[in-house]
Amino acid sequence: MSPKAAPYGTWHSPITSDAIVENAINISSIFIDPITSSVYHIEARPGEAGRCVIVDTLNGKDIFGPGWNARSRVEEYGGGAAIAYGGVVYFSSLTDLRVYSVDVGSEKEAEPVAVTPENKNHRFADFAVIPTHPHLLIAILEDHTRPSPSEVETYLVLINTSKKAIFPVVSGADFYASPRFSPDGEHLVWQQWWHPNMPWQGAEIYLAEVTVSDDGEKVEFGERSLVGGVKGQVSAAYPLWITNETVLFTSDASGYQNPRSYSTLTGKSVPVFPIPVEMDFSLPGWLLGQSYSAVLDEKGERVLYSVMKNGRSALYVVGVSTGVFSEIKSQFVEISSVQSIPKTGEVFFIGGQSSAPSEIVSFTFQPSNASKPPPFKTLKSTSSSITSSFPSGIISVAESITIKVPPNDDPVHLNFYPPKNPEYLGGVDGEKPPCVFGVHGGPTGMSGQVLNWGRQYFTSRGWAWVEVNYGGSYGYGRLYIDRLQGQWGISEVRDCILAAQHLSTSLNLIDPSRIFIRGGSAGGYTVLAAISSPPPDTPSEFKWTGAASLYGISDLRRLADDTHKFESKYLEGLLGGSYEDVPEVYKERSPVSHVDKIDTPLLILQGSEDAVVPPSQAELIVQSLEERGKKVKYILFQGEGHGWRKAENIKAGLEAELSWYEDLIGVTQTEA
Incomplete structure (x- = not known):
């Protein structure tokens, strides 16, 4: 049937509000268990009153039942609501704001168990597990005991999941984000910033040595060292450990968020690129727990970045020691929550296209074929089967105009x-x-x-x-x-x-x-x-x-x-x-x-x-x-x-x- 003429704004469309929401989801983040290599994601389900569910991505299985909602309210926008380590998933519950653990490695389906005390004024997010003692977590705690915004306090705290107890670790700044342990657990890095700045306006990254007693009962944090950033002037963000001694982060000292490398051996940071690149290798930290980079090999020689280029995302492989970078061509215009399994080179991310629904995507990085687009595999789509039945040619694709x-x-x-x-x-x-x-x-x-x-x-x-x-x-x-x-x-x-x-x-x-x-x-x-x-x-x-x-x-x-x-x-x-x-x-x-x-x-x-x-x-x-x-x-x-x-x-x-x-x-x- 040939198309018919009709005034603009009067056209009948199969893209109805029912079709848009039916069985549709919003995927907010992906996270990987570094011990078991299990992949998980969090999806918000409008059809279930918007609750956020943690899903075993590769098996398509929810890790908890309908009564649970894995969402954080730290900074109201949330993010960083869950982490997995050694067959255990930890998450922040929206219902009572406590942190819970789920033994996903057990043979029987396990119910979540609270690992923090009852306290309706405490909000938790952005977790990190101490590798040598997995029952110990670092997290952001936002304390609303005094509800006025000027009196809300934020800390980094240690959560002893065995004792269901919390202990302040780092305080003094107005905000914290991205606590991350080195693979051997001997160092912790984190981001911090102060009012009146937002994190993209002048955040710092600090590092401290970590010592844990053999029985895991005593944790000590050494003197803090500045890794990068200048308070109120230069934004340093998204620390990523690539070896036990080296952490990458991005800094906008050049005018763009470019990667820098910090060595715990020398106590110094250096730019990865000999000449600044006019692209952003990370985005402003509106949500906690976001990731725009991932290690591609066990030696930490190559790192994959989601880069903002000409108003859209692109994938780039960066040689950390050489400063050489190259693009992996893809159909995705929006790429977030980049994760990897370094020992296999497998990569996972949330990829959005201009003419197809956002999805969880995976591929395996092959250094010998780095210049060729890899075969991308879709693991989970955000839209229902109804949207896939829309007629060909109905999607309007953006035209860039400056x-x-x-x-x-x-x-x-x-x-x-x-x-x-x-x-x-x-x-x-x-x-x-x-x-x-x-x-x-x-x-x-x-x-x-x-x-x-x-x-x-x-x-x-x-x-x-x-x-x-x-x-x-x-x-x-x-x-x-x-x-x-x-x-x-x-x-x-x-x-x-x-x-x-x-x-x-x-x-x-x-x-x-x-x-x-x-x-x-x-x-x-x-x-x-x-x-x-x-x-x-x-x-x-x-x-x-x-x-x-x-x-x-x-x-x-x-x-x-x-x-x-x-x-x-x-x-x-x-x-x-x-x-x-x-x-x-x-x-x-x-x-x-x-x-x-x-x-x-x-x-x-x-x-x-x-x-x-x-x-x-x-x-x-x-x-x-x-x-x-x-x-x-x-x-x-x-x-x-x-x-x-x-x-x-x-x-x-x-x-x-x-x-x-x-x-x-x-x-x-x-x-x-």
Whole structure:
């Protein structure tokens, strides 16, 4: 059957909200037992109220029953919820926040057993096992005994799983991440940083000698040595032991996150590359427990990195002693949670493609064929069988576009997704499609080119979609990130407006009279700023047709008081100081201060249990708009936090957005 002509935005699509969520999962991390070589992953299941399940990857078997949820709330975003060692899996339980162990090596199915004391104020994450005494773990402890963000305390602690007891080990910094033992257990490294910096702005890595008594009852940590990083200036991250004496990490001293090597024998670190490489070999630490590198051989001579290159991930093999690196060609545009079994050269990672669902991927590295793409094997897909039945040619693949913004012609990177559906011809009588501009969160975030069914939900119905990687996004080096310092609420808003003008006027790709803006979290703030206080140089004829803010920020001063510890000082860099320093900036850049200027119809979606951007942020602006008789719709998802985890709410959110946009431009979908 030949495609039929129909107006953009009216196309019927098989990509329904039901199809998107049915049996779909989100894979957050992979981890490997270094003793047994067993591979595990954590998957969030929307159909099971969003609970996170640990799965034996190769056998496809859950390691615990339906009553368990392996998720950490350290820094609210979590991550680093589990580790495996010697046939035992340790994990953080969301239900009671305790750490549990599961003997996965036993012949009978074992129930999880608590290994930390009862304490609803303690949160644990990012575990490391002492190799010589596997009953002893190091972990991050976030203590909420005093619930105010300014009073929450973070430590590295020792967990004695035999005694169900914890002991403070390292304290003094505001935050910790990535505790990692050398293979022989004689050294521990970790990352630490202080307010007001985020980890990508100036984190340090330290090292200490470790001594454990023969009976495992006494653990001593020696004097600390600085491995890398400069407090508040240079970010060092993601330590990786490649031998007992050598640890790799990444540092942005050159302007890009490049690998460095530290020797415990010399006490010095050196760059792996003789000349800095303008690519990032790691990404900002929004989640704990992430991994962007893995050792490929037992001698630690080669290391595999997931590298950010031209807005997408790429695999590179790095010779540690030679500084020589080469790319392994792949179809994956987003690569995370890189893990390996050095003795076999097997590699595992989460790989996302531009036209296929994200999946757990494995391959075996062959040094003799390093220049050739290896045969990648899919172990687990994130989408249901329904999505695999969608017609060929329905997926819209991102087109990279870079624009220049004044006054310095700074680049802004865009991903443009044109309308795509093999059943329909584009437009009628020269019509251009309506378009949604997506603004990512963070704001030190990034929107990659990986397949996202939420975007395809729109493009398959005849909508264009644009993701704006405004100045301040990661993946393009430290200078690009720092463009947002002191300018949040101004420069990224200008980038979005200029992008909309460029695509609608200069490139004539979209309809200038049907442009929407939407975003979540920090992206939601940008949405509210864009419709309430656009920059003065915005052309008077430019208007957003409609907007959607998902758990966005409306009052910056209140956010500084109410948000969680991890981001409680984040605003100081983004706005040029604390509220006490620059109160006028906090007021001027708060969308709630400019409600009287909002004429754009606004949809607000919010989770009732959001501790990052509390519901009060949404309710403030909704109430103000309603009092003024402005067009606003508010949907509160009960039991949800910072984003939707439950299938019914993922569906409801998608449908609410589409309906909101359709009503504003007066289109309805055709019959199947």
